[in-house]
Amino acid sequence: MKVPTMYWLPKLHKTPYKYRFISSSSHCSTTKLSILLTSTLGTIKNLIINCSNKAFENSGINYFWSVKNSLEVLDKLHAYIGDFESVQSFDFSTLYTTLPHILIKKKFTHLIKWAFKKSECEYICSNSFRSFFSSNKQKNYVNWTCFDTIYALEFLLDNIFVRFGDSVYRQVIGIPMGTNCAPLIADLFLYCYELQFMTKISKDPSKQHLIHKFNNTFRYLDDILALNNDDFSMYTKEIYPVELTLNKANTNNDHCPFLDLDIYIINGKLNTKIYDKRDDFSFPIVNYPFLDGDVPLSPSYGVYISQLVRFARVCNNVLDFNERNLCITEKLLHQGFRYHKLVKTFTKFYHRYKDIIRKYSSTCRLLIRSGISHPIFYGNILYKAQKCQYSPLKLTKPINRLIKKGYSYDTVVRSLKIAYFGVNIDSLIGSLHRH
Structure with a gap:
């Protein structure tokens, strides 16, 4: 039997510094089971998303707060009609390691039974790459019945072991960060409570005014963004189990970070720019290619384009876009990139991605002049x-x-x-x- 080892990672963006424990589960006895469960739970999650979207179309109630990434949050923020009054962010402290096994089993038993009933299929056919509901068994797949899925999840929860030094411990509370299906388990576990809360207030005439407020809630795993909802902190204990502690992350309701978004409100208008927690570190970060080695040039300059696309999608103000461009080009110039090639690459980006750069109402030459750092000397000259x-x-x-x-x-x-x-x-x- 192969037991995962435990290691420790510092959280250098916290003041004072904090830490997290990771279970190195890439090669252990339960890895294959965890990978199959990840695929299976992903199919159940997709079914939930489809049903929640249909429910929102019919009733106007958002039962599913979970988001895939910051781009989904941006799309929903841009689609919002009305003034922006406040924005708040929250995060769970030690989410993974405080989830009670008995509650996970209870919630997932109900959720899995609902999914099989809703799909009207007898099996979920899974492998390492994909899974789907099916009425018949499929070759080259593991064919899970409802009972099999519940049993596999409970077996995994009951057999979580980690090795630390010469000792082996069994985890009886929470799930380890590092096992493949841990994020999905945490995500769907929180969804069960959010669904329960939204269903409750929709049926209570005295609380139906809260539906619109909580509709504008977004959650990525253990990070929550609440838009125009000053009452969110009052209901956190009513939404989530008492074992979980939810902390408010921002002090000013006009400004908060969420994922890689820095969100701020000015005169009722919401603005976004790039947020990178590494900017707060007191030491330099090693990232992006160094061209003094054997790294191919074309993919390296392609990295610059990919970052420009990210900046343009997030920053709705040209000054914020230029600020991030100046920051990255200064770093790239110190790592062997050539100024004239950066200019050429930016020009290629400008003409290729006009749909996301058009909002700045600025010419390519002006963006180059204002947004690309200059080296100590020009190599082409x-x-x-x-x-x-x-x-x-x-x-x-x-x-x-x-x-x-x-x-x-x-x-x-x-x-x-x-x-x-x-x-x-x-x-x-x-x-x-x-x-």
Whole structure:
């Protein structure tokens, strides 16, 4: 029998520093079972989403608060009609390790039975890659009945072991972070209580005014965003079991972070920009490719485009977009990226993703001038200078074109002085135009 080991990770974005324990479950005796359960519970979750969407269309009640990612949150925020009054974020402290097994078993038994009844199928056919409801057994799949699914989940919960040093422990409260199906179990467990609460207030005439407020609630695993709902904190103990502790994450109801979104309200209008908890670290973070190694150039500059797409989707203000662009390009320049290639890559991004960049009402040249950091010197100007070593004035027109495109005059002059060290180039510098 292979038992997962436990290791510790610091949470450096917290003040003071906190920590989380992870169970290294990638190669243990229950890994295959956990992978199959992940696939199976994912199919049940998709059924819940479809039914919840249909219920919202018919009744206007949002029974399913869980979201896949921040883009789904953005889409729902953009679709919201009305003024924005407040925004609050909450998170559960130690969600995974405090879930009572008896409650998980109770809620999932009811949920799984409901799913099989709703699907009108006898089996969920699963493998490591996909699963689906079926009325018949399928080859090359594990065919779960309702009883099999419930039994497999209970077996996994009853056989959670971790090794720490020379000792082996059985976890009797909570589920370990690190096992494959842990996020789905936590997500659907919380959904059961949220469904119960929304059903309760929809049937109580004295609380039906709360439906509209709680409809604008979004949850990603243990993080919750409540929009225009100052009453949310009053009902948390009524929604979730007492074993779970929910803490408010923001102090100002006009501003809060959620996932990679920094959300703030100004004059009733909601604005979003990028939030990265690593910005608060007191030490530099190693990320993005270093071009002084054997990393291919094309995929490396593709990383820059992917980040620009993310920035443009999230930031609805051009100043916020330029701020993130300046930050990433400064880092990329220090890691071997070339300024003129960054400009070329940005131009490609601008023309390829006009649908998300159009909202800034800004030209490509202006975004380049305001959003791309400048290096200590321009490598392409050094290269041009080497070709015109004995006739510097030939560089006047091409360099003026570069300055017009957004190159920094001071950095251009510095680059020329490096290229023509010990040579008098006052006539060349005097022929350059400031923009």
